[in-house]
Amino acid sequence: VQLRDVDRANWEACTAIRPAREQERFVAPVAFYLCLCLYEQRWRPLAICAGEAIVGFVMWAVDPADGSHWIGGLVIDARRQRQGHGRAAVAALLERFRAAGATEAALSYQPENERARALYASLGFRETGERADGEVVARLGLR
Ligand SMILES: CC(C)(COP(=O)(O)OP(=O)(O)OC[C@H]1O[C@@H](n2cnc3c(N)ncnc32)[C@H](O)[C@@H]1OP(=O)(O)O)[C@@H](O)C(=O)NCCC(=O)NCCS
Numbered sequence: 678v679q680l681r682d683v684d685r686a687n688w689e690a691c692t693a694i695r696p697a698r699e700q701e702r703f704v705a706p707v708a709f710y711l712c713l714c715l716y717e718q719r720w721r722p723l724a725i726c727a728g729e730a731i732v733g734f735v736m737w738a739v740d741p742a743d744g745s746h747w748i749g750g751l752v753i754d755a756r757r758q759r760q761g762h763g764r765a766a767v768a769a770l771l772e773r774f775r776a777a778g779a780t781e782a783a784l785s786y787q788p789e790n791e792r793a794r795a796l797y798a799s800l801g802f803r804e805t806g807e808r809a810d811g812e813v814v815a816r817l818g819l820r
Contacts, residue, residue: 678725678765678766679725679727680724680726680735680766681723681726682724683724688711690724690731691707691711691724691734692706693754694707694731694753695755696752697755703786703790704751704752710734710736710749713736714736720736720738720749721738722734722735722736723735723736725762730757732757732762733753733754733757733762733763735749735750735751739779744779744781745779745780745781745783746779746781746782747784748770748784751763751767767796767800770782771800774819775819781819782802782816783814783816783817784797784814784815785813786812794813
């Protein structure tokens with residue numbers, strides 16, 4: 678996959694990305710994430726592309742307190758799941774973080790989100806015992 682900036686040409690296609698109905702409790706709608714990025718100016722949005730198709734959405738932010746690079750709002754469209762896109766998108770983002778000199782990546786997920794937990798654990802994220810907004814926090818050292 679490729680991670681592309683969200684812009685005038687693709688923002689609307691991003692809002693059409695939807696998880697499966699039973700996954701809706703794990704994430705907010707992409708339109709909400711885009712507003713968060715626009716108005717709070719903390720998170721930065723990225724479109725996850727496979728060829729010309731937009732298959733997912735993710736955003737990232739740097740915690741000014743400790744410099745850790747956070748991943749948030751990851752959603753792969755229900756019709757494009759289980760094709761390796763989620764894993765590839767997180768791996769590509771971690772590569773960007775490393776290239777930017779980041780020392781640690783972080784993210785959070787709802788404790789019952791087994792798919793997310795398995796994906797992140799297989800990439801090396803380890804739960805720290807912290808909680809953020811009721812979610813489990815996991816971190817990965819980048820060097
Ligand atoms: C979690 C999510 C992003 C995974 O995306 P995906 O493209 O389907 O994942 P991949 O195909 O790259 O699979 C990566 C890993 O995820 C896990 N996984 C994916 N689907 C799974 C399933 N049905 N059951 C169990 N584990 C699963 C596995 O560990 C898998 O590794 P494998 O390829 O070795 O089996 C996707 O299911 C999604 O958008 N879910 C709804 C939104 C959400 O929960 N986002 C995360 C918020 S923290």
